[in-house]
Amino acid sequence: AVEAAARRPRVGGRGHGEEEARVEVVIGRTPKLPVGTEGYSLVINYDAPTTGEEYLRRAAIAAEASVLDDAASPRVVYTMVLEKQLQGRGCRESKHLLRRAKRLAQADPELGGPAKAAEIDSALQYLGNDYDCDEEEEEGEEGEDDDACDCVHCRSQSSGSVSFHALRPSQPPGGRSVPGVEVVRVPLEALEDLSSATALTHSRLGDHACTLICLHNMYCHTPWDGYEHMFALPRGMGSVRVIMVLATGSSWHDYPDVGSFAGGVAWTDILDMDSMDVADRLIERLVEHEVELLGGCGERLFLMGASQGGGQSMLRFLRTRRRLGGWIGAVCHVPTAPHAPCSRDPLVDPSRPRINCSQPMRLLAGELDTTFPAPLVLRDAERLRQVGGFSDVVVTVQKGLTHEGPDDDDALPPELLFLQQHLPSMVSPPCRSPVRSPASP
Numbered sequence: 001a002v003e004a005a006a007r008r009p010r011v012g013g014r015g016h017g018e019e020e021a022r023v024e025v026v027i028g029r030t031p032k033l034p035v036g037t038e039g040y041s042l043v044i045n046y047d048a049p050t051t052g053e054e055y056l057r058r059a060a061i062a063a064e065a066s067v068l069d070d071a072a073s074p075r076v077v078y079t080m081v082l083e084k085q086l087q088g089r090g091c092r093e094s095k096h097l098l099r100r101a102k103r104l105a106q107a108d109p110e111l112g113g114p115a116k117a118a119e120i121d122s123a124l125q126y127l128g129n130d131y132d133c134d135e136e137e138e139e140g141e142e143g144e145d146d147d148a149c150d151c152v153h154c155r156s157q158s159s160g161s162v163s164f165h166a167l168r169p170s171q172p173p174g175g176r177s178v179p180g181v182e183v184v185r186v187p188l189e190a191l192e193d194l195s196s197a198t199a200l201t202h203s204r205l206g207d208h209a210c211t212l213i214c215l216h217n218m219y220c221h222t223p224w225d226g227y228e229h230m231f232a233l234p235r236g237m238g239s240v241r242v243i244m245v246l247a248t249g250s251s252w253h254d255y256p257d258v259g260s261f262a263g264g265v266a267w268t269d270i271l272d273m274d275s276m277d278v279a280d281r282l283i284e285r286l287v288e289h290e291v292e293l294l295g296g297c298g299e300r301l302f303l304m305g306a307s308q309g310g311g312q313s314m315l316r317f318l319r320t321r322r323r324l325g326g327w328i329g330a331v332c333h334v335p336t337a338p339h340a341p342c343s344r345d346p347l348v349d350p351s352r353p354r355i356n357c358s359q360p361m362r363l364l365a366g367e368l369d370t371t372f373p374a375p376l377v378l379r380d381a382e383r384l385r386q387v388g389g390f391s392d393v394v395v396t397v398q399k400g401l402t403h404e405g406p407d408d409d410d411a412l413p414p415e416l417l418f419l420q421q422h423l424p425s426m427v428s429p430p431c432r433s434p435v436r437s438p439a440s441p
Contacts (some may be wrong), residue, residue: 020103030054033061045079049088052093055079055217074379078212086127086429088174112375118366119373122264149250151221153185160186160200166232179233182208183242191282194289201243203293210300210325210427211290213283214308217331218251223306224327230416234424243290245283252279252312268338276315276335285336291322298322299428304329306415307371307403310363311335317345317361318388321353326360326426330415331403332373334380336388347388354389360426361393364418366401395399 016290026036034040043062049055055341062075085091091209098120105116117126118413150155153161165182177224182205190197212231216223224244231242253275255261291298302325305313310332317327317334337345346352361384397416406415 009118027387033058041075043077045077048079048081048085048090049094049161050088050090052090052097053285055090055094055097063202065218078267081127082144091127095124097125098110098127108349115367115374118368118370119264119375122370122373123266125263125370126266144347149219149221150381152225153187153221156306158185158187159190160184160197162204163228164204165228168235172397179205179239181228181240183228183231183244185244185246188248188279188282190285194285198200198289199273203241205239205241207238208241208294209233210302210423211241211243211294212302212304213245213286213290213304215245215252215283215305215312215313216247217307218252221246221250224343224416225414227416228351230420233427235423237427241290241293243286245286246389247309250278252308265333265339265372265376267376271340273340273344274311280315280319284320285318287320287322287324296427299325301325302423302426303327305332306421307328309333312373314361315346317356319353320353323355324359325361326356327430328362328419328422328426330364330418331372331401332363333377334384336380336383339380347383356387358391359424361390362422362426363393363395364415365395366400366403367397368401369403371403395396 022040026033040061041060044054045058049058059077062077065075079094081091100125102117102120104119105112106114132294135251137226161184162182163185165179165183167177168180182203184201186197186201210233214224228242231240233240254272256270286300287303291301294300301322303313304327305311306329310329311334313326314329314332315335317324333339336347340346342348363377363381365372365374367374374395378395378397381393381395384393396418401414405411
């Protein structure tokens, strides 16, 4: 049954009825492995190896294939582990092997350096976790209010707010000063009634250069509070309207596997596309409204996000039929396969829009990020190019950056410094007439 499912033709694949993969299913604790490993890109341990030696024997298939076959697809060993196996011999010996590999990678740039070491550490976090799902569920039932967001916006039950920052002297002198940044904060659920929400948050700028729709990281509505001035464009380029959407419950989507919180993102982390679709539908409505405020000039609207908000905002960029200015994100991965189910991968949808394939996508990855390791992010970006056809994708791996950001409390948010580096060159001049931006069929 497993082999039959693996051989099933994939929608949007190479051709109608053409097999996508060569599949071999072997059974046993020390199964006889296939001879001739060219073409194999994936080894799945459906049952965890019972010894470290057996793990290496199976991993050798992927290692040999990478030498014999120059195909661009990554070589992956993916192991499924039951909680009861975490204390067993197989996991103990596998952890020992991974720790040795981490030390070797850390010491030798040719073996991946600190970024590869962080990716290995991400896997070690899973094998070393003592996360008790039942205990967490019981705690959640006893005190659900304990997890309620206590940020100022939630405590005050805000329906939306507008503030102004980076006040700039008028030109010529003596006139009215103009703010460099208009910040709108609006709860995601308020977008269900868009007309009421926009009545509270309509723009006071009149003629802003561009709009940024920003999605925060998980469980934090306020990562950019106190740093609003950093969204400003250089002098002479005009004002920026920034829409900070506040996710319901501080999370953009659900996770079908609570074990996802035990370590970093695995090769496949099974994103919950149904809940992502709910947020995406509301963000889509907001995008349409804000483009209309820009006179239909979608090239002056940008999507931005960090961590979980980065993936959610990129999903809208991949799906939109509006030509937008671009996407900027930090410490996140790409919401496509292998992280999303193949049947929901926006890159292989036959009817997907391609209108933004030439628009800039800029992603900041942390060299020491163990949640979204840099090697994983770089593979995702390459798939955006090769499968998605996106031609202007640039990933910057920042030396020493972790997922949580700098240890120094006085340090500026790295994602906003990254934004300052890239946004000015991406902003288009104002459209000459209120003509709707082109949309793909």
